[in-house]
Amino acid sequence: MSVSLRVLDDGAWVSVNDAREVSVSELWRLDDPSFCGCELPDFVVENVLDVGADGRTVSAKVYGQCIACGQTGVPGWVPVGRLREGEFVDIDRERVVLPVRRADDDE
Amino acid sequence: MPTDVERWKSEVYGNEIREHLLEFAEQGWDTIPEDERDAWFERFKWWGLYHQRNGQESYFMMRIGTPNGVLTPGQTEVVAEVADEYARGPAENPIFGNGYVDWTTRQSIQLHWIKLEDIPEIFDKLESVGLSTQQACGDSWRNIVGCPVAGKDKHEHVDALPVAMELNETFKGNDDHSNLPRKWKVSVTGCREGCGQGDINDLALEPATKEIDGEETKGFNIRIGGGLSRNEPRLARDIDVFVTPEQAPEVSGAISALFRENGDRDNRYNARIKFLMDEWGAEKFRNVLQEEYVDFELETAGDDLRSEYSYNSGYADGGHSDHVGIHEQADGNYYVGLDVLVGRMGVDDTKELARVADEYGSGEIRITQRQNVIITDVPEEKLDALQDEDLLDHYSPDPHPFMRGSIACTGTEFCSLSIVETKNRQVRYARWLKENVELPAGVEDFHIHLSGCTASCAQPQIADISLRGMKTRKDGEPVEALDIGLGGGLGENPNFAEWVTQRVPVDEVPGAIKNLLANFEERREGDETFREFVARTDEEDLAELVEPEETSYEDPMMHNTKRTWYPYADDDSLDASPAPTHGDGTPIASDD
Ligand code: HEM
Ligand code: SF4
Numbered sequence: 001m002s003v004s005l006r007v008l009d010d011g012a013w014v015s016v017n018d019a020r021e022v023s024v025s026e027l028w029r030l031d032d033p034s035f036c037g038c039e040l041p042d043f044v045v046e047n048v049l050d051v052g053a054d055g056r057t058v059s060a061k062v063y064g065q066c067i068a069c070g071q072t073g074v075p076g077w078v079p080v081g082r083l084r085e086g087e088f089v090d091i092d093r094e095r096v097v098l099p100v101r102r103a104d105d106d107e
Numbered sequence: 108m109p110t111d112v113e114r115w116k117s118e119v120y121g122n123e124i125r126e127h128l129l130e131f132a133e134q135g136w137d138t139i140p141e142d143e144r145d146a147w148f149e150r151f152k153w154w155g156l157y158h159q160r161n162g163q164e165s166y167f168m169m170r171i172g173t174p175n176g177v178l179t180p181g182q183t184e185v186v187a188e189v190a191d192e193y194a195r196g197p198a199e200n201p202i203f204g205n206g207y208v209d210w211t212t213r214q215s216i217q218l219h220w221i222k223l224e225d226i227p228e229i230f231d232k233l234e235s236v237g238l239s240t241q242q243a244c245g246d247s248w249r250n251i252v253g254c255p256v257a258g259k260d261k262h263e264h265v266d267a268l269p270v271a272m273e274l275n276e277t278f279k280g281n282d283d284h285s286n287l288p289r290k291w292k293v294s295v296t297g298c299r300e301g302c303g304q305g306d307i308n309d310l311a312l313e314p315a316t317k318e319i320d321g322e323e324t325k326g327f328n329i330r331i332g333g334g335l336s337r338n339e340p341r342l343a344r345d346i347d348v349f350v351t352p353e354q355a356p357e358v359s360g361a362i363s364a365l366f367r368e369n370g371d372r373d374n375r376y377n378a379r380i381k382f383l384m385d386e387w388g389a390e391k392f393r394n395v396l397q398e399e400y401v402d403f404e405l406e407t408a409g410d411d412l413r414s415e416y417s418y419n420s421g422y423a424d425g426g427h428s429d430h431v432g433i434h435e436q437a438d439g440n441y442y443v444g445l446d447v448l449v450g451r452m453g454v455d456d457t458k459e460l461a462r463v464a465d466e467y468g469s470g471e472i473r474i475t476q477r478q479n480v481i482i483t484d485v486p487e488e489k490l491d492a493l494q495d496e497d498l499l500d501h502y503s504p505d506p507h508p509f510m511r512g513s514i515a516c517t518g519t520e521f522c523s524l525s526i527v528e529t530k531n532r533q534v535r536y537a538r539w540l541k542e543n544v545e546l547p548a549g550v551e552d553f554h555i556h557l558s559g560c561t562a563s564c565a566q567p568q569i570a571d572i573s574l575r576g577m578k579t580r581k582d583g584e585p586v587e588a589l590d591i592g593l594g595g596g597l598g599e600n601p602n603f604a605e606w607v608t609q610r611v612p613v614d615e616v617p618g619a620i621k622n623l624l625a626n627f628e629e630r631r632e633g634d635e636t637f638r639e640f641v642a643r644t645d646e647e648d649l650a651e652l653v654e655p656e657e658t659s660y661e662d663p664m665m666h667n668t669k670r671t672w673y674p675y676a677d678d679d680s681l682d683a684s685p686a687p688t689h690g691d692g693t694p695i696a697s698d699d
């Protein structure tokens with residue numbers, strides 16, 4: 001089943017199968033001390049740059065900042081949801097700690 | 108790889124969108140196939156329609172382009188009627204009610220809660236008086252901005268209005284320029300005060316004089332590549348070109364063609380011409396323009412008037428900082444600039460505005476880049492009676508500086524990019540500041556601009572106090588917050604605000620401004636302006652002067668207002684949204 005993944009509205013949304021699913025202004029806890037030095041960066045999403053799927057995991061590249069220390073930038077790929085039989089299943093992004101796949105983990 | 112947007116544009120774009128739009132309007136919003144919606148919404152922007160945010164599906168923001176901010180006699184009334192009839196939503200705004208008009212920072216008009224089904228009637232009404240939504244959004248020539256009193260101003264260098272209008276005629280609906288890599292914002296100014304704000308536009312024509320064949324010739328210098336968005340603000344750069352008013356359309360078209368051919372269509376974040384200018388520099392830009400896009404020899408730049416610029420400058424150099432107030436025109440009549448707090452006016456007031464303009468002036472209204480309106484052509488003998496009108500109690504020609512200086516963008520009420528609530532919050536801030544904070548002696552202009560995100564639609568970076576939407580935690584809970592920037596302004600030496608204090612919870616911002624102003628007063632030398640004070644103070648010291656603090660100001664919108672279908676609804680949860688709805692406002696059942 002083909003899944004359509006898109007960044008919409010000039011980076012305001014991740015769209016999956018033509019539905020807006022993940023929005024800027026969410027606050028994520030990232031398991032990525034390398035982003036800013038904070039143990040669990042408290043990260044506000046300001047712009048979605050890219051979206052992709054790796055198996056059943058939908059991940060996004062986003063620009064934003066850690067509201068604890070102010071560091072801005074783009075962490076690695078952050079999982080934002082899963083695909084089940086081609087349907088998007090949300091995860092509670094504002095309440096769980098999200099693992100981050102760094103760019104150099106690619107391949 | 109071209110982006111989705113570029114792919115959609117290559118299929119259908121420009122004028123031809125209109126027939127599809129009208130057909131969908133005829134058939135109903137829900138006949139747009141679900142998997143084509145995003146493509147169509149992207150295209151509808153070209154005809155001035157911007158789909159509102161999540162929870163408000165099937166409702167549109169509609170932008171009407173008013174070149175140079177001019178509404179000719181009769182047009183304001185039609186705008187008010189259209190807003191009254193079609194711009195009413197399923198819920199009310201607690202400050203502005205239901206049915207209102209937004210006067211925007213690019214001298215345009217925005218209406219909200221527009222139904223697709225009403226578009227044919229709305230277009231008929233607008234077009235019957237010569238108004239249009241064409242190219243008001245989308246990747247093409249946007250509404251052309253300029254000095255809102257062009258042709259009336261006593262001191263202007265050249266009357267740029269005919270040039271702005273000619274550019275509008277030439278490039279609205281022009282197939283050669285209708286599909287650009289990104290938005291194309293143009294400013295044309297002939298006055299001495301810099302109120303076209305050319306510095307923050309993609310293409311700026313600014314007043315200048317050049318000696319050509321021994322004759323002093325009036326015309327324009329050209330600057331390219333300004334803009335505020337995305338944490339990447341740029342001032343437009345001087346490309347050392349002078350044009351006469353007659354050459355302006357040809358050279359502007361050449362620059363637009365250069366952008367069309369060379370702008371980055373693979374990455375929308377890198378597409379604005381400011382990034383091409385970063386890459387090329389002004390010299391290469393001029394060379395390419397001369398060699399590949401213009402058939403005659405371009406003149407080098409003439410003498411400009413930038414040292415006189417006062418608009419939005421933060422300097423008290425005697426020039427206008429805005430257009431509020433009563434000013435004599437070149438023809439001996441007067442124009443009366445009214446302060447519209449955050450640019451929003453209810454439909455009844457807008458009707459009144461049209462009536463008052465008709466009764467005392469010529470019926471013309473002009474819109475400024477500070478979200479205000481101007482009644483023009485008022486004979487001196489009618490000024491007193493005009494000032495007695497009730498309308499001027501609410502939209503004052505002599506407002507308190509905190510009212511006068513406030514600008515705010517759309518924010519979480521309707522906009523998908525937003526992080527915080529904006530317009531209503533800025534109204535609450537301005538009212539609290541007026542009641543609770545003394546401005547230092549003699550400070551009459553004090554600009555506070557609030558933008559809900561880094562797109563910077565409220566032009567925050569060129570205010571005395573710049574506010575930008577953010578998030579933070581307060582007592583462990585996520586709350587709306589603002590970054591505070593200081594000392595931005597245009598004028599002879601424009602610069603952008605420094606973001607000195609970040610992520611201040613929204614309920615502590617009024618206290619921060621209060622403390623900052625007290626600190627300014629204490630340290631002020633002579634009668635320097637706030638911008639001058641900021642310019643001579645270290646950034647670190649400035650950060651210490653901000654001092655966020657809770658005060659008697661209470662903010663009812665601390666929570667995530669984006670997670671609502673409408674922040675002011677009784678039940679604001681996304682599940683309670685009536686959207687999407689049919690043309691008549693009844694919900695479209697999800698199994699429809
Ligand atoms: C739903 C989304 C948006 C809404 C409701 C919105 C609203 C507005 C409004 C009301 C204005 C002034 C009116 C006018 O253009 O005539 C404006 C101007 C502006 N917009 Fe937006 N906008 C949106 C998206 C964007 C995006 C995506 C960007 C940038 C990537 C952006 C950047 C700007 C800037 C920088 C200005 C003003 C400064 C200038 O003149 O350059 N806006 N917008
Ligand atoms: S500045 Fe951001 S929040 Fe405000 S209207 Fe523009 S895009 Fe929306």
Ligand SMILES: [Zn+2]
Pocket residue numbers: 036037038041042066067068069070071
């Ligand atoms: Zn951090």
